[in-house]
Amino acid sequence: GFRYVQGLKKPPQRFLVVGSSAHKGAEHGWAAIGSGTKTSPSEVADVAIAEYDRATKETVIDYEGKDPQASHSEDKDMLGRTMPEFWSQLGSKVRVSTNIPPESVIDVNMPSGVTLRAILDVVAEENGQLKIHDLKTAKKKWPAGKEHEELQSIYQERVRRTGTWQ
Secondary structure, eight states: OHHHHHTOOOOOBHHHHHHHHHHHHHHHHHHHHHTTOOOOHHHHHHHHHHHHHHHHHHSOOBOTTSOHHHHHHHHHHHHHHHHHHHHHHTGGGOOBOSSSOTTEEEEEEOTTSOEEEEEESEEEEETTEEEEEOOOOOSSOOOTTGGGGSTHHHHHHHHHHHSSOO
């Protein structure tokens, strides 16, 4: 609230930078699938790590009182371990829609007159229906059912009802 209204900037916490970097790796893989090519789990990890390196060079990071060099090594190691597993187990199995590229922007006009804008991580084709997959990374594990409380459910419902994201 207050910081946003006043335009006060606060450095992002490290877990946000790790999450954004993981997201970039997944985007790379999904874009490859959408274009009909494949990418390896190690390539997805390499893209995530390269994004982490870029982001930490260009941005001041809040390491929450921890040693920045040690945190940097831990974060890169974690991306190197988890991204190949994510890609092998989940990410590479997504049947990316050839009609809706990853990171598509949509506007949803609400009955109240408010327009919500979203960026769709990836839209998949499953059993003849479109399904939005939203990649989430978190500092801690979400409790069961939390995904149904998230704003992204609005976009999922729109695609379910209308068959389109537009």
